[in-house]
Amino acid sequence: MIRAVIFDLDGTLLNRDVSLKKFVEDQYERCKQAFRHIHKNTYIDRFIELDARGYVWKDNVYQQLIDEFRIEGLTWKELLDDYIHHFPFHCTPFDNVENTLQRLSEDNLSLGMITNGFEVFQMNNLKALGIAPFFQSILVSEREGIKKPNPEIFRRSAEFLGFSTRECLFIGDHPENDVKAAKAVGMTTVWKKDSFWDEVDADFIIEDLSCMPAIVQSINEKEGKEDGF
Structure with missing residues (x-):
């Protein structure tokens, strides 16, 4: 799940x-x-x-x-x-950012973030977007002393949220730093498509964030049926 x-x-x-x-x-x-x-x-x-x-x-x-x-x-x-x-x-968000975060929160999902960069700068960007309150955990590489694609920062994020990596879904745009690295620690992966990169080996590929609640729901419904619930 x-x-x-x-x-x-x-x-x-x-x-x-x-x-x-x-x-x-x-x-x-x-x-x-x-x-x-x-x-x-x-x-x-x-x-x-x-x-x-x-x-x-x-x-x-x-x-x-x-x-x-x-x-x-x-x-x-x-x-x-x-x-x-x-x-x-x-700072300009992609379409449907706030609505997606709101929907996921209403579905009782915990939300985390992992970003490379300098702490004050990235936190100021988050505040500018107005979305920081949605997240239960925000890891910035400068503060953590490690950065993506180091597997430890992914494990640390899952631990802070209180779940195993297999209970976490990670979404990012970079094929190596995001998708491959998250997959390596057992997370379900979503690649937010970027024309700069070729197709990547992700569990799901999306162009718009509004797809996220449906993706999580479909995964959980499928696993529920397989477990006999």
Whole structure:
């Protein structure tokens, strides 16, 4: 039986691609004096390229941007601080995030989250989305001292929620860090489809989060019948 649903954040609940583009556009406008010699689209496109879908931390991104574009008047540390404080204002959820979390909670499922990243930054993003109260457990890699795909962080999430890994379903967008890693510890897996990746070996593949309550219900009904209930 599935008793807990554990979510990834970026690319699963948070539409990071949309959020990042909104932030970079806003930063360009607010820092236009320092960026006046750079075309807006050039700055945005290069930032997104260097960001590598969030797998390159922004200290490196900004140092590279300052070097390439010969930006004066702002240091990379000032730009990084601007990112940390202003990104949450642009956090954009995927469709049906709040409704899905509400439905799962009403179905008496415990909800958890595992996200790689820095604790204050990720918690501020969660607060911006307004969904933190839905979760009984939120594990952020910086605070935990381990990150996905380390199997321990998945086991730890299940333990905090009070269930075995086989009673947990994990949903994420990354084939290795999310799906493969969760499957390795015995969790049922859902891949939230991302056009950046090819098809992956998940138990379920979805495009919209609104499918989640029905998936959990179908699993539990099937297992109930097999157990003779």
